[in-house]
Amino acid sequence: MRISRLYSIALSLLLPLTTFAAVHHVPPGPADAITRAIAAAAPGDIIQLQPGTYHGTVRVTRSGEPERPLIIAGIASGTTTKPVIDGGAEPGSKKRNQAFTFENVSWITLQDVEIRNAWTDAITINDSSYISILRCDILETGQHAISARGDRSHHILIEACKWTQDTRVYTTWDWAELHHGVFKHYNGGIYGGGAAAGGAVIRHNNAGYGFNGLRWWLGEATGAQARHQSNIEIYDNYFHHFRDNVIEPENFTWNLHVYHNRLDSCPRGVFSIDGVAGGEIYIYGNTGRWDQDGATEVRAWTVYKFADYNKKETLNYPLHIYHNSFAYGAAFARGSKVRKADDHLRHFNNAYTHQGDSHLGLIEWPGQDCQFDHDISSAPFQPDVSAAGYETHGIAATDPKFVDPARNDYRTAPDSAARDAGKIIDGFTLWHTGRAPDAGAYDGDQPVYGPPFLYREPPGGALYKERPRIVRIFARDTTLAVFFSTPLEPASLTPKTIQLKAGTTPLTVRSARFPLADQTQAVLLELDALPADATQLDITFATLPRGLNGEPGTMWAADTRVVRIPANATLTGLMARLF
Structure with a gap:
């Protein structure tokens, strides 16, 4: 394993980082090497995998921190090939040949890897939170691509992943055998499992040729x-x-x-x-x-x-x-x-x-x-x-x-x-x-x-407190209606605390106001201008806004796409009250 240092630049959806992060380079081979690199890492560090195949199960036992996740990255700079994590198992029930297990950890990002031969579930998440699975190809494997369990399992993001089981599930095998017979290990979904707390966000994925799409x-x-x-x-x-x-x-x-x-x-x-x-x-x-x-x-x-x-x-x-x-x-x-x-x-x-x-x-x-x-x-x-x-x-x-x-x-x-x-x-x-x-x-x-x-x-009753996060942005002329997942303390978000960009163009926020006293999850941002071709924003906060529940905000799973309200629209309901 090779460790290098780089200065952490501000990620578009995170607070600017001012500390040095280590990059732990792990060559192909036994998956245990990835496990050891994770154990030696600190919040904000990157576990950088290389093209090739890793055999076995990666055990994630070290956490990141809010807005400073520990990142397990598949595609390195200058490469386009995803490394493969091979669990080494044939399809079947009650197997422990996962590609990744997350145990009692939080603030972890897994991105740009391919997973094969991982049974019975490809990725298991136990009593872990703020776990992001991004752009992973989980192919021809897994009763569940991601299985989450435990009261402390919440805020799981599955984004832009691909998942398949076997084309014969759809075309050939008997439904009863798949549902409760010899092929019942296919009866799962891209996300599932038992009594996890929830808070999952599942978006922009391509899933097919399986028994169920999602089942919990x-x-x-x-x-x-x-x-x-x-x-x-x-x-x-x-x-x-x-x-x-x-x-x-x-x-x-x-x-x-x-x-x-x-x-x-x-x-x-x-x-x-x-x-x-x-x-x-x-x-x-x-x-x-x-x-x-x-x-x-x-x-x-x-x-x-x-x-x-x-x-x-x-x-x-x-x-x-x-x-x-x-x-x-x-x-x-x-x-x-x-x-x-x-x-x-x-x-x-x-x-x-x-x-x-x-x-x-x-x-x-x-x-x-x-x-x-x-x-x-x-x-x-x-x-x-x-x-x-x-x-x-x-x-x-x-x-x-x-x-x-x-x-x-x-x-x-x-x-x-x-x-x-x-x-x-x-x-x-x-x-x-x-x-x-x-x-x-x-x-x-x-x-x-x-x-x-x-x-x-x-x-x-709640098993966790919700951190406010951006869930939708509507635009009408030069006004943005930004919605959070839980009401904000209005004084915690001002033009001085938020910075916006559309591509490389900085946007000037002239005012931030909360028109509805009973709906402070919605804030109106008045801009000097909004480019006509802006479809997504880069957002950073000098200080994160705070919820009425006392929780700090987060950019985890923030949806910063811009949805334009048509110029000829008749506003109704919540929009009519806001504007």
């Missing part, structure tokens, strides 16, 4: 367990060719946001809310289509799958299903002998092209406190829909005219009946550009955005 489970949904796997964001991912379900929380989840994902060729239910207590769950702006593409299933069953009604837990708080666009089978399908449903559904402004003889569904729907309206369906509504008082403003037997689903273009044609067919949804709609919101995942040519993520304490 808890033994019970009451008492102490009613606080795990909470406050999770899943957005801007491409999920495809999954044999079972893509998004599958089990038993309990809390404050789950699933939006702007592409979900293709998943035959047995894209979303499985099967015996899940908790809420609220937001599913919006997602798109997808069914193509058999080698699957043993000839047709897709349903988009939303629920448990047999009154046989398992039901949601305690609403499930919001808004502005999704799908070209699949049924939206809500019955089982062959039972009624599958849930309570507290809010289903508005969605657009469906149903394949074959499928339709919206909702036949003998027994769920309580449910609302369905302003949706557009290519098939006629069944008699049960109108008999239940649903879809009084819905549009049936009408093609929503998606531009080109095969190329992932779910905008609707200018003459589509989906245009202006939606409703302003209380607590959700931020703006629209026509007479009313469009039905489907797009309003005009822009994806529909809902309220930014906001941390909510689960009913069983």
Whole structure:
């Protein structure tokens, strides 16, 4: 192992660093050498891997510090080839051949590595927090790509990674054997595991040819367990060719946001809310289509799958299903002998092209406190829909005219009946550009955005305190609406404490104000100018803002993309109050 020194420059999403960081160079060979380098490292240090293969398991037992993570880096300067961590195992259950294990650590970044032959889970995270997995290729391996457990496991970022299991999971093997038989070691997901606290951010990933996309489970949904796997964001991912379900929380989840994902060729239910207590769950702006593409299933069953009604837990708080666009089978399908449903559904402004003889569904729907309206369906509504008082403003037997689903273009044609067919949804709609919101995942040519993520304490009590982090930036002219994950102490963010750049262009912040006393997670920054081509900002803080909960802010997982509010938009709800 070779150690060199370099002066730490300011990272675009971190506070400027003023200390020296060591770079620990580890040549290919036994993975134990990486473990030893980590044990010798200090916060802010870089464990630099080289092109080649490392055999065995890397054990991460040393922590970084807030805003100074310990970094395990795959691609060195001047190279483009990711080093390979080979766990050395054949597929199977109850194996301990992980590529990486994180044990009782925090503030670690793992980036730009390839993982193979790591079973049963490729990466395990136990009682660890602020773990970032970036641009890693986890190929043909893992019941879970990342498995998290423990009350102290929270704030796990999975970003721009690729994960596959085996093409035969989708094309060849028997579903029952995969679900609970000889191939059950494939029954997992890119993120999953048991009773982790939550706080996960899963974005910009490409995951496919597996059994489930994401699956986490808890033994019970009451008492102490009613606080795990909470406050999770899943957005801007491409999920495809999954044999079972893509998004599958089990038993309990809390404050789950699933939006702007592409979900293709998943035959047995894209979303499985099967015996899940908790809420609220937001599913919006997602798109997808069914193509058999080698699957043993000839047709897709349903988009939303629920448990047999009154046989398992039901949601305690609403499930919001808004502005999704799908070209699949049924939206809500019955089982062959039972009624599958849930309570507290809010289903508005969605657009469906149903394949074959499928339709919206909702036949003998027994769920309580449910609302369905302003949706557009290519098939006629069944008699049960109108008999239940649903879809009084819905549009049936009408093609929503998606531009080109095969190329992932779910905008609707200018003459589509989906245009202006939606409703302003209380607590959700931020703006629209026509007479009313469009039905489907797009309003005009822009994806529909809902309220930014906001941390909510689960009913069983918090397992950690949320550090304020940037979750969304909206721009209107030269004003930025910057949203944090929890309310701020307004005095802690001023023009003197924040610096912005668009590329290499510094931006002058003239004022920072909090227009809503009851919504101090939102701050308006008035700029002298904002370049028209600015799509992302570099943000640094002289001092980090502080939350009303007393916690310092963080740039961990900050989403600094700029979302432009159209000039012709009619602002509603929270946006109308802010501006």
